[in-house]
Amino acid sequence: MNLDAGSTLWQKAVKTIELNKRQEHILQIVKEHGPITGEHIADMLHLTRATLRPDLAILTMSGFLEARPRVGYFYTGKTGVQLLADKLNKLKVKEFQSIPVVIHENVSVYDAICTMFLEDVGTLFVVNKSAALVGILSRKDLLRASMGKQELSAIPVHIIMTRMPNITVCEREDLIMDVAKNLIEKQIDALPVVKKTENGLEVIGRVTKTNMTKLLVSLSENEIL
Numbered sequence: 001m002n003l004d005a006g007s008t009l010w011q012k013a014v015k016t017i018e019l020n021k022r023q024e025h026i027l028q029i030v031k032e033h034g035p036i037t038g039e040h041i042a043d044m045l046h047l048t049r050a051t052l053r054p055d056l057a058i059l060t061m062s063g064f065l066e067a068r069p070r071v072g073y074f075y076t077g078k079t080g081v082q083l084l085a086d087k088l089n090k091l092k093v094k095e096f097q098s099i100p101v102v103i104h105e106n107v108s109v110y111d112a113i114c115t116m117f118l119e120d121v122g123t124l125f126v127v128n129k130s131a132a133l134v135g136i137l138s139r140k141d142l143l144r145a146s147m148g149k150q151e152l153s154a155i156p157v158h159i160i161m162t163r164m165p166n167i168t169v170c171e172r173e174d175l176i177m178d179v180a181k182n183l184i185e186k187q188i189d190a191l192p193v194v195k196k197t198e199n200g201l202e203v204i205g206r207v208t209k210t211n212m213t214k215l216l217v218s219l220s221e222n223e224i225l
């Protein structure tokens with residue numbers, strides 16, 4: 001899934017936090033009278049239970065209310081910011097990952113530099129002949145190799161790359177916030193999204209600092225805070 005699709009998912013996820021007048025009213029009633037049954041809330045609002053059901057579902061799903069069987073609804077006391085943090089902490093890599101750029105380990109440093117320019121990325125993932133992840137190349141790795149007097153088209157990238165098992169990876173189902181922490185702690189720009197296969201780790205995506213910045217912008221565009 002590309003980032004645009006991810007943004008739409010994200011917008012859907014946060015939209016539930018914007019409450020309409022009736023939902024605000026329900027919240028107020030539960031704050032004052034909770035725990036309270038759905039029927040009781042409906043009576044107080046002079047509405048049917050069926051009319052209220054979607055609003056109660058939204059308030060429960062977004063974490064403002066909790067429902068206990070045979071007890072009723074009660075107010076969780078969570079603020080908008082806490083609910084937003086809850087949502088952020090549930091977002092998964094698969095909703096935000098973008099497409100990886102992969103090269104073979106025997107490609108020359110010169111060709112890797114060309115690929116980096118042509119593909120307009122800052123990190124290349126290096127694979128062996130079984131398409132398994134064996135290394136990673138950053139801009140600085142390539143710059144460093146270019147500082148010597150060697151012939152760049154004669155050096156294969158596997159000589160200069162950061163290699164397995166020292167590569168920090170993530171999987172589609174991992175939490176995006178864990179990836180963000182890894183990017184900060186390890187001081188790196190990107191993580192490959194991998195899938196385990198019998199040959200090793202197949203690279204199926206990437207998460208970069210740009211993905212994180214886009215997440216922040218889509219958050220602000222929803223004007224949640």
Ligand code: ADP
Pocket residue numbers: 123136137138139140141161162166167168169187188189190191192
């Ligand atoms: P740059 O070096 O261009 O600033 P990075 O900060 O991403 O880019 O890379 C710093 C170093 O960490 C490089 O040597 C690179 O090979 C390595 N590196 C980059 N990404 C990872 C990763 N996911 N796991 C382990 N090492 C990485």
